[in-house]
Amino acid sequence: MTTLHTISKGPSSKLLESCLSIARENDALLFIEDGVYYSSELASESSIPKHQLLFTLEEDIIARGLQHSILNKFETINYRKFVELCTFHEKVINWF
Amino acid sequence: MTKPKKMFTFISRQAPYGKDRARLCLDAALAATVFEQKVNYVFSDDGVYQLLKQQNGGSIGSKTLGSALEALDLYGIEDVFVNEASLRQRNLNSEHLLIKTIPVTNIQLANLILKSDYVINL
Amino acid sequence: MDSLRFDTEGYLKDLDAWNENVALEIAKQENIQLTPAHWEIIKLTRSFYARHQLSPATRALVSLIKRELGPKKGRSVYLMKLFSGTPAKIVSKVSGLPKPDNCI
Secondary structure, three states, X not given: OOEEEEEOOOHHHOXXXXXXXXXXXXXXXXXXXXXXXXXXXXXXXXXXXXXXEEEEEHHHHHHOOOXXXXXXXXXXXXHHHHHHHHHHOOEEEEEO | OOOOOXXXXXXXXXXXXXXXXXXXHHHHHHHHHHOOOEEEEEEOHHHHHHHEOOOOHHHHOOOOHHHHHOOHHHHOOOEEEEEHHHHHHOOXXXXXXXXXXXXXXXXXXXXXXXXXXXXXXX | OOOOOEOOOOOEOOHHHOOHHHHHHHHHHOOOOOOHHHHHHHHHHHXXXXXXXXXXXXXXXXXXXXXXXXXXXXXXXXXXXXXXXXXXXXXXXXXXXXXXXOOO
């Protein structure tokens, strides 16, 4: 049983911290909307988990001009993969 | 034949008066009870501020959210949890709280989420 | 009655404008003859609203009645007999309170 967490606000929201406090080891995290800023901020790198899979949404990245600053830990995905992730995980929890 | 009950867990994470999300979360949970489902309610992060004693929304022309929370049991919502880490970070303990809540650790919260059919995270 | 303002569904707009005569009048519109059994529920509903700032849905109303007036009355059939239709809506209306949000 795994959960997909979507995070849709940037680092000043502290949403990642809240999410990580209850996310489980094999859960996946997907950063969307302003949440994609997490995937480019070196400052947030230290708080980023070791075990969870990290995804970030390409469309939101391009919209914000972040395509060259995404950290290596993140896999950039499109909407199609987003849908796949939603169906793959038993549960989706939105953080917004 | 009645359908088996689904378990709903509402997580309320915002402080009560600045925005309407805390109220919204409560309204959604009360609505869920109409359908005779199992409803859990969790206060976490700034949401624990909703539980403070002696709040009075009337002072800013609002309804007092805490007063409505006192009716949770009458709506059949008996499992009301509070994230103990969130309380601790805000220098609060159960004596500051308006209603009886079950303190839970992050791990217990993660397990509760796992058991739930639906999680509404506001 | 003429000076009272109601919303489109017939709920009293000004909570402070309510009194027993207003209740009688609203009940008449709903074809209900208020008896002591009705007044008991109205009183309880108004005290619930005063305490929780919330118009009770049927479930909460039934639990409240059960707690305050005992299990014989604390059943939805009892409420239905007194206030037919969707009891929680009618009770709030007659009690001069807003329409309960969480009712179907």
